[in-house]
Amino acid sequence: MSVWKYEKSRVMTIRLLGISVVFALIGCVILGRLFYLQVLQGEKYLLLAEKNRISVRMTMPMRGLIYDRNGVKLAENAKTFQAVLIKEQSPDYKKTLNNFLKLISVEEDELARIEKELRWKRAFMPVRIKDNLTFDQMTLLQLNAPDLPGIQIEEGMMRFYPAGEGNTHVVGYVSLLTEKDVDGDTSDPRLDLPGYRIGRTGIESSQQSLLQGEPGRRQSEINAVGRTVRILDETPPRAGQDITLTIDSRLQNEALSLLKGYAASIVVMNVQTGEILALVSAPSFDANLFTVPISVKNWNKLLHDKHRPLQNKVLSGLYSPGSLFKLIVALAGMESGIIGPQTHIRCTGKVTIGDHVFHCWKHAGHGTLTLEEALMHSCDVYFYEIAQKIGPEKIIETAAKLGFGSPIRIGLLGESSGLLPTDEWKQRRFGDAWRLGDTLNLSIGQGFLNATPLQMLTAVARIAGGKNIQPTLLKQNVQDNPQQIDFKQSYLKILRQGMIDVVNKPGGTAYAVRFQKDGWRMGGKTATTQVRRISMKEREEGLKSQDELPEEYRDHAIFVAFMPTDKPKYAAIVMVEHGGGGSRTAAPIMSRLMRTIIDLEENTALPTGGGK
């Protein structure tokens, strides 16, 4: 072998070794990387692979139904039909959409959403085109099916309130769950349920936890484009509980129609059991507007209505109870032994305290009155006089026992406590001591004192039935046999007699609306509460009649009543904002309401109290 060959051969052997070393190094890198990925990071990547593979989807639980006392459905789940477009099933989905829009129109902002979803959603994912198809629309779609490849009709669930607007403020409504509802906790599984609705007001909101049930879980294996390959595990959804209320939907709607044109409220209660038979706030609205996202136009209409339809006036409307409070003052007087049924007091039309004159509503004065007569005529001076002797503490204590100053808690949220003013409260609020004038204002239910219609009715119902009832809307919370209230029954009887006289004795403030129907009579108490202070000048010029005042300056009108007179069963309140006067506006409505209750009781055997 020649020298150059020998040299070359030697170099090549060394160089081959060099290449081998380089390769061995690369091999080490590869093995090291494999070890790192598969052993050191194996667990992490296994988790990531599982996350890729498994998709957990929620399935919709059936929301509990709401019934009235007679088993009438107040809230139910209705099947709805929606049109969806599945891109991959259409050769040209844009053309399909155009054909669809020629048949059924879609709102502008909805169209923007649809076009956006069609762009980014996977081809096999349905895009919602139109909700709540009517029967006609579905027929139209079926007839034109050949022009609409990719359009499918899907079934959905919708909350539906079939029983009329009278029930809206009790039942409430639901609307779509948003991220705000879960405090931005995006892990809340309910967010993954398209069309999941939660209660916003009324029973729908207060009983949300019972009604909602529990979503089911479906674990499925998905592939890289998100299509389900197979279902791994499935927990079915648990339906929500049904709820039966104490209200009578017929009475609700009847009550609402009685309040037509007013900002007003009505509550009807069984004084023996505390069941609330009707709870109406007028004006009302159709709860079904909210189940589909409410349109801006409708929302603004409701929001800017001066009669505030969105407010439940029974629970959150605060008013001075006015003359109604005289019942409480009288009871406090008797309880403290200051007055008895035969205590006579002379009304001259006014009382002067220091340099301040307190007038009776009847300027000429009532003359000498007994307690019953004072209630019947609603004499202010009588109560000015006795309140000075009783003192505010006893009056407040009595009022609190009857339900003033704290929420009644009937099973709805958003109830106001009202205000039962005390010396301590006034000090704190105004830095001023309680004065005698405050006591006089309190004695006729004016001044700082305010209460909700529900509180006023509860107080009267406790007086009428003599029982310490707990008013409620929920059938399951009705007490079988409530305890007697902690007042002498004979005193309560005197108050009732006073109320009976208001309606049934000539000269009573509500004598005009008396009735005798199938052996039923009612007793009641009118109240007219000033919305604005009457100035001395006006008083001198002669008071204008309520009709001459603009509506917002007219007095509030309240009438509270119970029936039958011998063994009271029902109590009710009619409260009309700016109604002008208790006897003029509220009492006639009450009379008609009570006769409706009798009709329902007599003709269709409205289930008697006791619940079970």
Add this chain to the structure above:
Amino acid sequence: MSFFKDRNCYLKDYNLTLTDKIFGFNYVYLLLITLVVLMGVAILYSVGGGNFNPWASKQLFRFTVSLTFLFAIAMTNLRLWMKYAYAIYGVGLLLLICVSLFGHVGMGAQRWLNLGFFNLQPSEIMKIALILALARYFHGASLTEVRTIRFMIPPVLMMAVPVALILEQPDLGTALMLVFASFGIFFLVGVQIWKFVVLICGGILSMPILWSFLHDYQKKRVLTFLNPESDPLGSGYHIAQSKITLGSGGVWGKGFLEGTQSRLNFIPEKQTDFILTVLAEEFGLIGSVVLMVLYTAIIVYGFIIAHRCHNFFGKILAVGLTINFALYVFINTLMVMGLMPVVGVPLPLMSYGGTAMLTLCIGFGLIECVHINREMVIGRRGSIDDE
């Protein structure tokens, strides 16, 4: 085998009979190759959803066809390849030019010549042709010649022209392989190490210029490689999913046909470039290490065959082809493991694909040919007579 001890083999009219050749064939080498192919077929079966269709059976068929090529080439006379080395290179170059003129565009690149019945990929032919040509060029070169710059100009051009044509297609992976394989040969035949250092430094300095020649999609690939988060749903998604698939196999793997990532299509190109991830997912570290051991054995065998070969042409040819094979393995695995940009190089013998399989088997046939003819004497110009 005793035949090779015979001094006759040094005779100038050294010639082997077919029987000699069949006995001289290295069957262990072939066994290693077959094992890797069978592993690949198993994975393709799994990727096909536990079905021989659409990939496993076709791959097996292609291997059988390629195997006949391997055998046929192994039986040829090594001198023949020496003789026609430049001719083959010339044809390869011509085909590359044809591709750039009227090639078939597929997947954003112009790589194929449609011959009616077969899509020819000239860049694959060039992988072998260039190594043959370089082996021929350096066969008779003395060390002193190799160490002159002037002598190195033709081989550098031999490499540069096809690399430029392939880059223009554009096919970064193949171009890289040609460059590395040529450099391997230059190194092997004794080019001074300082020249490589200078070249590497020059390369790094000219990076910005090269960058401007890259296609947008190539730039994007490099950028995504450097910062995968920049494109989490595009190429970055593929790298991330590739690592998840590899890693989730753990030590023992999820079991044959149990790989979720591949079965549910989270892996792109799972039957071709990313097939290693499927193996790693289903057979774990054990599976991937076994494959690496087999590859190592094939590479080591190639080097041993080269080392034992008495003629320089065979030596250079065997080393060149083995380097070429090793480059497939390195580039693919590093790319799949996220250590290199995705450049589209298949995993040799495993990935589904006919052209690569055929090219590889032709290469192995040549290495076998070198092995069988290792004692052959080849003159400086390819003649029998030498000095």
